[in-house]
Amino acid sequence: MLQQKANFPYSWEEAIDILRRDPRHRDLIYDAYLTSDLQENCRRFAQSAEFAEVLNLIKAYRPQARSVLDVPAGNGIATYAFARAGFDVVAVEPDPSESVGRAAIVTSLSAENLKARIVNAYGEKLPFDSGTFDVVYVRQGLHHAQDLKTMLREYARVLRTGGLILGCREHVVDNYQSSLREFLDAQIDHQLYGGENAFTLTDYRAAFVEAGLRIVDEIGPYDSPINLHPNTPESLAMKICESRPGRVLGLLLPRGLVSRLGMWHLRRSNRAGRLYSFVALAA
16 A cells, blocks of 8 residues: 655655755765765675675575666666676666766766666566566665555566565555554655655565565565664664663673563564565566
């Protein structure tokens, strides 16, 4: 169930520009790879533990993969990383912007003489023949679907037999009333451009199945570097121990046990917007 976009005052590009100029949101913009330094964003992502784990999943489930569809490609951090890793990449991104869209991808690739095909399209209607790609990589994109089932059917269609889809860092809510509202109210960018959304875990799973995709791994919150970013295991352990409950428990328990208890709690939390990642194969 996609929430209809109301009359919000800014575009996505304008919203990011506003957040970039506000020192209070410096960490948010940096962690989202959305600073004005396009090359540095791309290099950081290509060198991240998150992308290393993406490559590990491709090696595990589609080791002979050569062609990757990056959708939606945004400002091109993943397109750049896949191209640098030697894949044949097609980037799909409907936003033309020089800051957060197709033109940003061109700039980043050109600066390091990397190649990728860049296409103006939406995930629900892809201009490619069936069975074109070995991998469809979706980072924080499924939850933006106008029609989640249609989008996943399109991704399944353009995958080769046995092809791999990685749906990474997707927001999950418990319902489309209080839980979704709680999530949206907490999103600073949503207050500006109104484009955020989330689905229930049940609806994500059903959409994969109805598209003919077989989920082979469902990665829960904090269970992988993919969902853990921008934290690391070390930084998250420190945050747990330095939190108010952590400090209280630390009076009674060893620090290592406090951090393990904190992680146990986090993984089982029903926080609105928690991150899941999906690994699925095409029939």
